[in-house]
Every structure is written in C-alpha cells, then in structure tokens.
Amino acid sequence: MIDSSLSSLGAKVVLTSSSDQNHPSENIIDGNTETFWISTGMFPQEFIIRFAEPTQISTVTMDTYNVKHLKIEKNTSQSASQFEFVTEKELDCTEGRLQSNAISLNGGSATHLRFIITLGYDHFVSVHRVSFRN
Amino acid sequence: MVKLRAKCLLFGDAAVGKSSLSHVFYRDGNLFQKNYSMTTGVELLMKSVTIPESSDSVELYILDSAGKEALLESCEKMWGEPSLLCLVFDLTNEQSFANCSRWMERVQAHCQGLHVPGVLVGNKLDLSDRREVQESEAKEWAQSQGLEYHETSAKEMINCDAPFLTLARAFHALYQERCETIQNLGPG
Ligand SMILES: Nc1nc2c(ncn2[C@@H]2O[C@H](COP(=O)(O)OP(=O)(O)OP(=O)(O)O)[C@@H](O)[C@H]2O)c(=O)[nH]1
Ligand SMILES: [Mg+2]
Numbered sequence: 001m002i003d004s005s006l007s008s009l010g011a012k013v014v015l016t017s018s019s020d021q022n023h024p025s026e027n028i029i030d031g032n033t034e035t036f037w038i039s040t041g042m043f044p045q046e047f048i049i050r051f052a053e054p055t056q057i058s059t060v061t062m063d064t065y066n067v068k069h070l071k072i073e074k075n076t077s078q079s080a081s082q083f084e085f086v087t088e089k090e091l092d093c094t095e096g097r098l099q100s101n102a103i104s105l106n107g108g109s110a111t112h113l114r115f116i117i118t119l120g121y122d123h124f125v126s127v128h129r130v131s132f133r134n
Numbered sequence: 135m136v137k138l139r140a141k142c143l144l145f146g147d148a149a150v151g152k153s154s155l156s157h158v159f160y161r162d163g164n165l166f167q168k169n170y171s172m173t174t175g176v177e178l179l180m181k182s183v184t185i186p187e188s189s190d191s192v193e194l195y196i197l198d199s200a201g202k203e204a205l206l207e208s209c210e211k212m213w214g215e216p217s218l219l220c221l222v223f224d225l226t227n228e229q230s231f232a233n234c235s236r237w238m239e240r241v242q243a244h245c246q247g248l249h250v251p252g253v254l255v256g257n258k259l260d261l262s263d264r265r266e267v268q269e270s271e272a273k274e275w276a277q278s279q280g281l282e283y284h285e286t287s288a289k290e291m292i293n294c295d296a297p298f299l300t301l302a303r304a305f306h307a308l309y310q311e312r313c314e315t316i317q318n319l320g321p322g
Contacts, residue, residue: 018139019137021136022313023313038312038313040138040309041192041309122312123308123312124312
C-alpha cells in the first residue's frame with residue numbers, strides 16, 4: 001500500500017519543541033524526505049501530529065537522522081494532552097544516510113500522536129518524513 | 135532566525151570562581167560577591183546570547199556545579215548529554231590547573247563519545263602578583279584538549295562574557311554545519 005502524504009489527508013503538526021524557520025515542522029508530514037524538521041539543541045525533543053478525525057493506525061514509518069531513542073504516545077481526545085504510552089524504540093546509527101524505520105503501533109485509533117525523542121547520536125536530530133499505514 | 139538551546143556545564147575546583155563568573159555574565163556585570171559562598175549542588179542559570187551578524191540566538195542553560203569533591207556525585211547526575219563545556223581554574227592556584235585533566239576525564243564520561251565544544255577559563259586575573267599559571271602553559275594544554283582559552287577576572291569584571299560568547303558561537307557553528315550535512319544526505 002502506498003503511503004499518501006499526511007498533510008494531504010488533513011493531518012497537522014500541532015506542537016514541536018524546536019523551531020527553525022528554514023526547517024519548519026510541516027516538513028515532517030509533507031511526504032518528502034528531502035525536507036526536514038531539525039531539533040535545535042538539548043533533549044528530550046518532541047512533536048505532536050493531529051489527525052482531522054480519529055484514525056486507525058497499525059504502523060508508522062519514519063525517516064530520520066541521528067535519532068537514538070524514541071517514544072510514541074497517543075490519545076483519542078480533541079486536545080493535545082493526556083497521552084498514553086504506545087511504544088518505544090532504539091534506532092540504529094546510520095552515518096551519511098537517513099534512518100528508515102517501520103514501527104508497529106499495536107492497532108487502535110488515535111487523534112493525536114506524540115513523538116518524544118529522548119536521545120540522539122548527535123546534538124541535533126532531524127525528522128524528514130512520518131507516514132502511516134492503517 | 136533560529137533559537138538554539140545548549141546545556142553548558144560549568145565545572146572545576148572549589149573556589150576558583152565558577153559561580154562568580156557565571157553571575158557576572160548573567161547579571162551583565164553588576165554583581166560580584168566578595169564573600170565565598172560554596173555551591174553545594176547544581177545552580178541553573180539561563181541567558182540568551184545573540185550571535186553577531188545573524189538574527190540567531192543561543193539560550194545557554196548554565197549548570198554551575200559544586201567544585202568540592204564530596205558534593206560532586208549528586209551534581210554528576212545532572213551532567214548527562216552536555217552541549218557545551220566550561221572548565222574553570224584559578225590562575226593563582228597551580229593545583230587547580232593541574233586538576234583540569236581529571237575534570238575533563240570526569241566530564242567526558244557523560245558526553246557519550248560526542249564532540250562537545252568547550253572552553254578553558256583561567257580566572258582571578260586581577261591577582262597578577264600571585265599568578266602561578268602562565269598563559270602559554272594554559273593555552274597549550276587547552277589546545278591539546280580542543281578547548282579555547284580565556285583569562286578573566288570576575289572581581290574586576292574583565293572579559294567575563296568572552297568564554298560564554300565563544301561557547302555560543304561554537305554551538306551555532308556546529309548547528310549550521312549539521313544542517314548542511316543533513317541537507318546533503320542520501321536516502322535511507
Ligand atoms: N580576586 C578575585 N577573587 C575572585 C574572583 N572570582 C571569584 N573570586 C573569589 O573567590 C571565591 C570563590 O568564588 P566562587 O565563585 O564562589 O567559586 P566557585 O568556583 O563557585 O566555588 P564552589 O562553588 O565551591 O565550587 C569568592 O570569595 C570570590 O569572591 C576573581 O576574579 N578575582
Ligand atoms: Mg560555586
């Protein structure tokens with residue numbers, strides 16, 4: 001199944017812990033791995049994606065760089081609060097090319113997904129694409 | 135325009151002037167305490183530094199740790215993943231300079247193999263007649279450790295901003311370098 005870009009499906013990045021005008025958070029969900037959002041120092045870092053409506057998600061695929069440890073939380077409420085833990089993962093270091101990972105979310109629907117990057121392989125980490133399969 | 139955030143460890147022997155230095159920097163030079171008040175844990179100070187010739191800034195989260203050995207263990211719990219290092223010694227105290235190697239080793243254990251930009255600061259420059267450490271000697275050791283060297287007087291408020299500006303610039307340069315690298319990455 002082809003992943004469609006999340007922004008075209010009405011999803012939004014509603015919060016990020018870092019912001020650089022040159023690398024805005026929309027880059028996470030534009031479906032393009034050449035554009036990215038980058039953290040601007042210190043850990044943890046996080047971003048929250050909101051779906052237009054409760055969405056069934058089985059797997060999230062992520063293209064990132066220098067992310068070491070990642071936690072994913074979700075909720076089914078209208079506000080970006082009160083998250084429940086879904087999964088966590090230690091990613092491999094891939095020097096010179098993007099990290100590409102498919103992470104199973106154990107099914108269930110969500111209106112918000114929260115990604116917490118607790119550690120990096122460098123001071124700065126980048127997220128190039130997040131997409132979902134249901 | 136980007137606002138970077140850096141966790142900056144301030145460390146070195148007891149009474150070399152770490153807290154004095156950070157307070158002078160923090161308050162733009164209107165506070166120097168003559169009476170020694172030992173830091174017993176970690177004191178956090180945040181100050182934003184604007185990078186010259188850019189609209190970018192770096193927020194320095196300065197963690198001023200106790201220098202006293204017995205108090206250090208609890209401080210070290212907060213040293214994880216530093217962004218920047220500021221090692222201070224007392225120019226009038228040879229031993230505080232000799233201990234710098236040990237301080238670096240101790241801090242390196244928290245850096246997880248990452249390159250962390252840093253500075254070495256020789257403080258109490260005003261006490262020139264009691265000077266025990268020569269500039270050339272300190273500079274040479276700093277270089278061997280990849281640190282930039284500065285001399286300051288917190289008492290006379292000489293040069294106290296310089297180490298922190300150097301650190302902020304180094305972090306900003308690192309960020310730009312990384313952005314460039316990431317821009318040119320191949321697909322996964
Ligand atoms: N003459 C002179 N005295 C200084 C200078 N900087 C600090 N002092 C004095 O040195 C003493 C120790 O200064 P602190 O800033 O408390 O030293 P510290 O490194 O934070 O010490 P700990 O918290 O115990 O690790 C104080 O009495 C200060 O007044 C300086 O540049 N010149
Ligand atoms: Mg102190």
